[in-house]
Amino acid sequence: MSTEAIHQFLHCHTPDAWVEWACREPELMLIDHANCEKKAAGTALNLMYRYIDDFELLNKMSRLAREELRHFEQVIAIMEARGIEYRPVSASRYAAEMRKPVRTFEPARLVDTLIVGAIIEARSCERFEKLAPFLDDELQKFYRSLLKSEARHFEDYLKLAQKAAGEEAINARVQFFLELEASLVESGDDDFRFHSGVPA
Ligand SMILES: [Fe+2]
Numbered sequence: 064m065s066t067e068a069i070h071q072f073l074h075c076h077t078p079d080a081w082v083e084w085a086c087r088e089p090e091l092m093l094i095d096h097a098n099c100e101k102k103a104a105g106t107a108l109n110l111m112y113r114y115i116d117d118f119e120l121l122n123k124m125s126r127l128a129r130e131e132l133r134h135f136e137q138v139i140a141i142m143e144a145r146g147i148e149y150r151p152v153s154a155s156r157y158a159a160e161m162r163k164p165v166r167t168f169e170p171a172r173l174v175d176t177l178i179v180g181a182i183i184e185a186r187s188c189e190r191f192e193k194l195a196p197f198l199d200d201e202l203q204k205f206y207r208s209l210l211k212s213e214a215r216h217f218e219d220y221l222k223l224a225q226k227a228a229g230e231e232a233i234n235a236r237v238q239f240f241l242e243l244e245a246s247l248v249e250s251g252d253d254d255f256r257f258h259s260g261v262p263a
């Protein structure tokens with residue numbers, strides 16, 4: 064899995080303005096990153112509660128949840144070592160906006176949820192890669208290790224989405240969500256978050 068596939072998949076690169084914003088908010092970035100890892104584990108667990116009839120999905124999501132929790136532990140270890148207080152930080156608009164168009168009937172709900180999962184993992188991977196050169200050695204090494212897992216999570220989610228859709232081709236739906244995602248990444252946002260747009 065190369066990041067080339069991720070770049071081809073996503074409709075836009077992370078704007079430089081977001082990278083500059085991240086560099087001005089190193090503490091907020093780590094706090095929100097910790098939140099993202101925790102939420103990624105939660106999303107996988109929710110799928111495990113809702114769809115118990117698919118062993119492949121259960122197995123993949125269980126492994127993914129464990130991996131995200133491991134990432135969470137790694138982030139909070141860095142925060143603790145750096146004396147960063149874990150304070151409450153609200154969620155960005157990104158995931159909420161991405162989930163709004165998720166259809167409410169099955170199996171469309173599952174297909175859409177998995178597509179959104181794939182896109183969020185792909186963007187996380189792309190951002191870790193883009194940020195890495197601007198970070199200190201420890202974070203750079205950490206983020207480069209993370210982008211490999213996120214690329215694998217992207218593939219897992221996409222494969223599960225295709226499987227859940229059965230005969231139905233998912234490409235049109237994937238493109239729909241990718242367009243929405245690119246608009247969130249490229250437009251102005253009030254607050255800096257790991258998945259925010261550019262400064263408004
Ligand atoms: Fe992760």
Ligand SMILES: [Fe+2]
Pocket residue numbers: 103131184212213216
């Ligand atoms: Fe992930």
